[in-house]
Amino acid sequence: MENLYRQAYEVLTEQQRKEVLESLATRRPGLKLQRFESFDRFGMRTETAVYELDGAEFVFVPGDTVTLGWESFADGLDADTQADMDQVMEEYDISDLTSFLESMMSPVRTMTVAPMLVERKLHEIGWHRVAPDSEVMVTRRSDIEEFEASPYKSIIKNKQLRLSRSSTGTVVEEYKPIAYAALIQTLQEQGYSLPTEDEWEYLCGGGTRTLWRWGDSIPYDTHLRYFEEAALKGTPYDMELPNQFGLHIAYDPYKYEVVDAPCMLKGADGGSFICGGMGVALGYLPVATYFQSPDDTFDDYKADIGGSYTRYRKVIRL
Incomplete structure (x- = not known):
């Protein structure tokens, strides 16, 4: 089990790592190892494997002890992001940017996240x-x-x-409507779980201390270029590409990801900030790794967690 945690896993030889990854395919009937693969994104890299189960792809994510939550910038804002946020702060009379952001983030804490197999892409609900x-x-x-x-x-x-x-x-x-509790129960009966908030934040950012999983600033060159150039339509949007674990995660501020935690929803706000005129940087704040949707969002979804704005992914804890 120790070899499934990052500190031990990363010092294994290539052959030892492959043996560990091959052994995981025996953990569950029907689970098949498809290929060994490396994912390199935003300065982080994971040597892992892609598995198939029930028609979906899963990747192995090693466990780790990491710091989660947000309280300050790690790298600081670049000029374009600062100007974007300053304009919105002035319009909405926000006096202190760091305090404003911190109020919408999960608290800083150190957590040990167990190793797991994680579904790479999201499912619609209902x-x-x-x-x-x-x-x-x-x-x-x-x-x-x-x-x-x-x-x-x-x-x-x-x-x-x-x-x-x-x-x-x-x-x-x-x-067909489905209650939040019913979705969790259905997945449990199938031998799956939803990630917790701690697990989701780790899966998204891998323990990075920046605001977003890619850094403290918005990549305006790739973000705006995608929307402006017709030649790029139909090609993968930079934020849609797999992250350092091989997961498609936190790329659309309109689409919440459902988690098994009091906060219930991560990775989006249903497009409220963008539609509310918060600009690009703050409009994409809900896809920040540690963003927490406000509590008043939850009651609307307890009776029916599905619809156009929610998605989920399955995890198998090891």
């Missing part, structure tokens, strides 16, 4: 594909025909029916 012989195909036929005659690639009708195009025809999906 949407289910409708079978061709379902009653929905009859009762909502007019909506389906209207969509098929439209130029749209996808639409959502009354928050309950989603229609989209595919190479084989129209995809019809129905939304």
Whole structure:
């Protein structure tokens, strides 16, 4: 078990590391090692393996004792990010930037995070594909025909029916509410868990002390260039690329990630800051590693954790 923690894991020889990674495939029926892979991002690197289980990819993330939470800048803001934040501070009469940011971050603490297998990509919650012989195909036929005659690639009708195009025809999906507690119970019955807040912050930043997982400043060159240049459309957005553990995480301020913790939601604010005119830097503050959504967000999601703004990933603790 000691070799699954970073301090011991990183001093293993390549052969020893592969033997450890191969042994993990025996921990759960159906788990298959697909390939050994290295992920290098934002100055951090992990030699790991990619596994397949139930049609999804998982990566091994070594355990570690790390400092989590935020109270001050590690590197400081660059000129562009400082100017962006200064403008918003003046507009909203914010007198002290550090205190303002700290009020929205998790507290600083030192935690030991156990090793785990982590799903690389996120799942939607509550949407289910409708079978061709379902009653929905009859009762909502007019909506389906209207969509098929439209130029749209996808639409959502009354928050309950989603229609989209595919190479084989129209995809019809129905939304069924699911409570937060029910989602956790369902995953547990399947042998999975949601990450806790501590685990999520570690998976996102790997213990980095900067505001975002990539640093204390917004990469305006790649961020704005992506939205301005048509040639980049359809290509991976820089923030969407895998992080140092091989995870696609904290890249969209509109999409919360559900965690098993009192805070419930991490990595987004549903787009509130961006839509509220907070500029680019503060608009993307909710994807900061240690950002905590305000408590008044939680009650809205306890009865129904799904919808357009929430996603989840599964973890297997080792």
